[in-house]
Amino acid sequence: EVQLVESGGGLVQPGRSLKLSCVASGFTFNNYWMTWIRQAPGKGLEWVASITNTGGSTYYPDSVKGRFTISRDNAKSTLYLQMNSLRSEDTATYYCTRDRNSGYFDYWGQGVMVTVSS
């Protein structure tokens, strides 16, 4: 059974940093791209970052480029999202997803809440 379990969320002040983790199980982690997607409270879904199966390439929207870094440790089957210079608009539930070849997300974690507030 595929499982994605996120951790590392919480309350953080604007301008500070936070690192999210996602432990994967039930599939061969190093065969798949992975992606973070977020959802602000009461809002829709927003793509945040993607990484290739080897970690050799990463992709971001302009809204987080230069502030967020996606990475992975294939030996630990773990995906990360380092978030720096956090803003109030980064407040959201962050989902770890498995990314298929043509860019759809077939498995989602339960999500982890990040609140950016003073």
Add this chain to the structure above:
Amino acid sequence: DIVLTQSPALAVSLEQRATISCKTSQNVDNYGISYMHWYQQKPGQQPKLLIYEGSNLASGIPARFSGSGSGTDFTLTIDPVEADDIATYYCQQSKDYPYTFGAGTKLELK
């Protein structure tokens, strides 16, 4: 960026057909593949993949769900609607970065 437009809400009766549309600002087809995907999200839960590449049913999804369309006009059909289908439905394109989602269509009971 490719913009995806969905109607905010759709009211439907149980056992009737629901048709949810998604229109894109640019063509999301390439080499015969539609880079359009559909998700269902119930309150307090993570989204679930329903349809990928325009019309392919995801694993474990009932055949009551189907996807159609090409180019810039896509449709998710639920026929017949069951009580468990009351949720918000999102379309998503992966033709170009940044990947983008529609704002979601909330399926409601008449």
